[in-house]
Amino acid sequence: MTSPRTLLTAWNIQAKKQLGQNFLSDPNVARAIVNRAGIADRDVVLEIGPGLGAITVPAASVARRVIAVDKDGRIIDLLRAELLAAGVNNVDVREADILKTDIDAIGREAGCPLVVMGNLPYNISSQVIVRLIHARAHVRRAVLMLQKEMAQRICAGPGSKTYGRLSVMLGYCAQTETLMQVRAPQFFPAPKVDSTVVGIHFSDRLPLPDDDEALLFQVVKAAFGKRRKTMRNALSQSDLKLDPATCEQMLIQSGIDPMQRAEHLPVAAFVRLCNQIAIHR
Numbered sequence: 361m362t363s364p365r366t367l368l369t370a371w372n373i374q375a376k377k378q379l380g381q382n383f384l385s386d387p388n389v390a391r392a393i394v395n396r397a398g399i400a401d402r403d404v405v406l407e408i409g410p411g412l413g414a415i416t417v418p419a420a421s422v423a424r425r426v427i428a429v430d431k432d433g434r435i436i437d438l439l440r441a442e443l444l445a446a447g448v449n450n451v452d453v454r455e456a457d458i459l460k461t462d463i464d465a466i467g468r469e470a471g472c473p474l475v476v477m478g479n480l481p482y483n484i485s486s487q488v489i490v491r492l493i494h495a496r497a498h499v500r501r502a503v504l505m506l507q508k509e510m511a512q513r514i515c516a517g518p519g520s521k522t523y524g525r526l527s528v529m530l531g532y533c534a535q536t537e538t539l540m541q542v543r544a545p546q547f548f549p550a551p552k553v554d555s556t557v558v559g560i561h562f563s564d565r566l567p568l569p570d571d572d573e574a575l576l577f578q579v580v581k582a583a584f585g586k587r588r589k590t591m592r593n594a595l596s597q598s599d600l601k602l603d604p605a606t607c608e609q610m611l612i613q614s615g616i617d618p619m620q621r622a623e624h625l626p627v628a629a630f631v632r633l634c635n636q637i638a639i640h641r
């Protein structure tokens with residue numbers, strides 16, 4: 361692997377901060393991430409933000425096919441040339457914004473559930489995770505490099521300061537695990553923060569009975585939208601358009617203390633509450 365500094369200089373490309381362009385410069389780390397992803401030779405990998413190909417090349421050596429989506433056209437040309445030079449021919453490089461890409465359609469095209477990989481730009485990582493949750497019928501698992509604090513948030517349990525909307529959404533439909541830590545100097549240019557690689561394994565069956573997922577996610581958003589408030593106040597001041605008395609009644613019927621805050625509630629409590637709201641709608 362040619363170093364990112366050398367490649368960028370050769371192509372006269374400046375890394376763009378707004379696209380989160382901190383490229384992995386240690387090939388051992390890239391290989392370790394791919395190993396931890398447990399890719400089989402029948403798998404199709406969707407790589408978000410392949411950049412200069414640090415993860416793409418080792419992933420392509422084990423997967424059947426890699427679909428690599430990057431928003432930066434300058435990087436796309438460089439990556440295609442690098443792959444050609446390395447004789448890698450099972451990577452389909454696409455210039456697109458992942459936030460505007462139909463992941464379900466890529467899954468259908470692949471003909472099998474995707475393994476999603478990505479060293480994600482920090483400013484879009486929550487949006488990407490929400491999109492993966494919605495597309496999870498076509499995603500078996502995701503192995504994502506995230507800002508350390510974001511990784512702590514998505515893996516957090518109730519009662520923790522970092523427990524939030526994404527922790528509940530993922531707790532509802534996936535198992536998450538921390539796979540490895542990557543220090544800032546292992547990137548070029550080095551970011552100000554360390555990173556953590558997490559695995560997200562989407563569950564085949566929903567762990568809890570709930571036939572109104574959109575409502576559940578709306579309730580979770582409302583509850584954490586005002587996380588310092590009690591559940592009664594957070595819900596009654598949200599887009600759910602429920603008055604305080606109704607909120608209180610539904611919370612009590614769901615076995616939740618109306619004065620409790622969202623950060624203390626387990627996923628199962630949110631699902632009970634969602635079911636109560638659905639009944640009264």
Ligand SMILES: C[S@@+](CC[C@H](N)C(=O)[O-])C[C@H]1O[C@@H](n2cnc3c(N)ncnc32)[C@H](O)[C@@H]1O
Pocket residue numbers: 379380381382383384385408409410411412413414415429430431432435456457458459478479480481484
């Ligand atoms: C942190 S770099 C990772 C590059 C490479 N995977 C690595 O590990 O060295 C993030 C990559 O995501 C790309 N990117 C940024 N925003 C994007 C978006 N909305 N859609 C697709 N790719 C994006 C950037 O151009 C960049 O190549």
